[in-house]
Amino acid sequence: MKVFIVFAHPEPKSLNGALLRTTVNELEAQGHEVQVSDLYAMKWKPQVDRDDFPYVKPDERFRVAYASGEATRTNTLTDDVKLEQEKFLWADFVILQFPMWWYTMPAILTGWVDRVYSLGFAYGIGEHSDDHWGDRYGEGKVLGKRAMLLVTVTSWKEHYSARGINGPIDDVLFPINHGILFYPGFEVLPAHIVYQADRLKESDFGKVKDELLQRLRTLSDTKPIAFRPQNGGDYEIPTLTLKPGLGDASAAGFSLHSRRNEDATQE
């Protein structure tokens, strides 16, 4: 398959650098084609601004989404964005790799999403009707393709457990897994996480590497997160609230938006 890795760490000699090399070598050894966007090495521009849309006149009000949509429609996005969109569509499998900083992606990767996910490319597509609210959350340009996060965190695993102070890791990553990967249509595999990354000794790397290799050797058998497709019948339209009877009635929150076994028997 064709694999596209978006990598967001400033230091090749880091743990993240080593994990990237392990991933590329293993996937190539399996016979896959791999492209990497090393955002720091590419000096990726993180912020969306007027320079992205030279056709917006200096005295004209800059409407970000509108400008993004016009540039997508007229094929006048900047070359760096176009190239990333090509790799994004080329791939069968996309990996976002980053160290978690302040409970989300580093700014350079946030800004990759802000700029590459243009209106008409990643959002604002498809029909709106009584049973379809645009092609998103399970539908979109990358329908049928898969994606996964590869993340290092400095906290202990317990701090991200069900009752851990940072919140459960699945919830912390939900805005990315669901809001960025599932949104344009990917099937999302569970993230691969390396905990206490800043405490890792050189001598411990073998174990971390083996766990990653094990993961990379079982990708095709790994079940995606069972996020509920927006237009699959689970949601009221246009309020996009989960229909009564689905999910745990007493629950609120992110976990409602994945199908569980009990839903399968209800349907």
Next chain:
Amino acid sequence: MKVFIVFAHPEPKSLNGALLRTTVNELEAQGHEVQVSDLYAMKWKPQVDRDDFPYVKPDERFRVAYASGEATRTNTLTDDVKLEQEKFLWADFVILQFPMWWYTMPAILTGWVDRVYSLGFAYGIGEHSDDHWGDRYGEGKVLGKRAMLLVTVTSWKEHYSARGINGPIDDVLFPINHGILFYPGFEVLPAHIVYQADRLKESDFGKVKDELLQRLRTLSDTKPIAFRPQNGGDYEIPTLTLKPGLGDASAAGFSLHSRRNEDATQE
């Protein structure tokens, strides 16, 4: 009081620009001092990289947290970061204002946090012992001060409701409210949200403005979110898991980390 607003929108003629002017005018009319960091106007550098730490030699491995800690300790952070840290400490009340893009802050604001929240300033401070795991989550350099998010979103309010497809707005904002504002010690007021911001007509601005003014005129009466302090007795140390008996035993997720009435009676 002294108010510091960090503003992340590229267009002054936007809804966000109008909300910023409303906020500044109202707070000054109330007699407060206001400083604004308009990140786009300042051409804020979003990405953490080697340029932030000129004392790291070109052939030396760049360890991000370590370099950040050394630069903080030796007062060699870059001038732009030092200035933001001064405003941050000067303020009694901090507002982060931004349009939500892809379920988090725009990259330029993510990068303000990544760079300004240096090791030894916003994290990695305080003692570690059997009943104290560093000064964080309710303790830190801004203890006793308050902060709030001012956010515009394009989705409907229902899409962010308890069973809405985007997840509840309190959960979507939890990594920022809890992980970025509560973390260094702020008391966090509930966010002020403007929904369907991209559909707002000029004629509707009066209502949006009035709601914001109402909010700004009642700040001192507004109760902060009852996040649980890490070292206040609610958590096991060092696993930092919520102690048995606290919160809803069947619940998992972000909501556990705010005190509810039932906890008050248990304590």
